[in-house]
Amino acid sequence: MTIEMKNVLELADAALSADYTRVRRAANALARDLDKNGETSIAKELKALVRKRGVPLKASGYVESLPVDSKSRLPLVEEQTWPDTPIFLNEGGWHVFSDFIADARRIDDLSAKGLASRLGLLLSGPPGTGKSLLAGHIAAQLSRPLYVVRLDSVISSLLGDTAKNIRSVFDFVPARNAVLFLDEMDAVAKLRDDRHELGELKRVVNTVIQALDGLDPSSIVVAATNHAHLLDPAIWRRFPYKIELGLPDESVRADLWRHFLFEDKDEEGRAELFGVVSEGLSGADIETMSLSARRHAVHESRNIDFGAVVAALLEPRSGRTVPVQRQPLDAEQKRQVAIALKEKYAIGGADTARILGVSRQAIYAYLKQQEGEV
Structure with a gap:
């Protein structure tokens, strides 16, 4: 097993210095080394340990000096750990993300040639599309x-x-060489011509603009908004890199199901079928439904009932996900799912049989019964 010894030394030095930020950074780097070498379970345990033991480390005498509100004394920022969950982007989003990371890594070289751009990335899109997750991955990268x-x-x-x-x-x-993440950017950067806003709030927007302009070229700011139309145009101009995170398309939805529901072990190609029938869901929706189905299987000591997930997907959603039922589908429920998949999505008997875990003959019997009822 190959481990970067510099990560081990950095972890030891950070721990002896009671530097919580460096401990987490070095531990996460070491966890990535372990994961690459097939020690996935140990990598997960190490990451969980770092998250769990943060407070005792601070109690031992290390207190990071965070900026605070002068009246409430509450911290204005909080440090968060790098994410374990992967990100799923469409092709355009991946290009912008990759360009941003590449430019940030070579900012000094680009500055020397007069080619550097402000390292500001603006993320827009509805809730649950991965804006906060993407900011975490930028810090990790x-x-x-x-x-x-x-x-x-x-x-x-x-x-x-x-x-x-x-x-x-x-x-x-x-001064911390950190990534600053401003979620809900519209709360402090609304249009300055909004007649309903007070003059003080308009001055807040000016302060944000001046603060962005005052950053050095290597400073990284990631901002996110669910309401892109509310942002002041001057704010948009301060962020050269932009990614619009809409609801995932069919291909990205399939990748999400493959990871969260099938745990990247989908030899039968069922994830593509789930991608077809889950239009309108966000990445967060798919993760929630997938983990719910997997938890049900653990509690009931059985295999995952993929049909129950599809049954939930076929229910009217009205803007929110339908819970996956805990008990496996009975014969009548399977028949209804088979009929719906054929009528709504023209999914054939063989594919439906793979989802429901029954034989093709059973699917044909379901459909024949439907024809007889009609």
């Missing part, structure tokens, strides 16, 4: 700590304090 702005602390009811808090955040992060 660049081996930088991830600081997330706490809007509940930054936005103050006292006039003037919000702008001051924003300046504190932008003064703090560059």
Whole structure:
């Protein structure tokens, strides 16, 4: 087994220095080494241990000096761990993500040639499409700590304090060589011509713009919004890199099912069928349904009932996912699923049989019975 010894040494040195940020960074790097060498379970245990033991380390005497609101004394940012969940993007999103990472890694070379661009990435799209996850992966790819702005602390009811808090955040992060993630960016960067907003809130937008302009070229800011139309145009111009994270297309949905439901072991090609029947779901929806079905299987000491997942997908959703039932489908429920798959999606008997875990003859019997009823 090949392990980068520098990661081991860094972990030991960080632990002896009681430097929580470096401990987590080195431990995650070591976990990636273990995962690449097939020690997946140990890698997961190490990551879980780092998340679990963070508070005792701080209690031992290490306290990171985070910027705080002057009145409430609440921290304005919080450090978060790098994500374990992979990201799933369409082709256009992958290109922007890859370009951003490549430019960030070679920012000094690009600056020397006058080619550097501000390292600002703006993510837009509905909830559950992976904006926060993507910010975490950027930090992981660049081996930088991830600081997330706490809007509940930054936005103050006292006039003037919000702008001051924003300046504190932008003064703090560059010195940490970190990735700053501003979620719900529209909360502090709305259109300045909005007649319903107070003058103070318009000054907050100006403060955000000035703070972005004052960053050095190597500073990384990732912002996210669910309401792109609310952002001030000047904010858009401060983020050269942009990714619109819409609902996943059929191919990406299949990849999501393959990972979360089939655990990347889909020899029968069922993930593609799930991708077809799950139009309109976000990545978070697919993850939630997949993990729910897998938990049911563990509790009932049985294999996953893929048919129960499809049955939930076929129910009217009205903008929200339908829970996957805990008990396996009975014969009548399987018949209804087989009929629906044929009528709505023209999915054949052999594919339906693979999903429901029954024989082709059973599917043909279901469909023949339907013809007889008609």
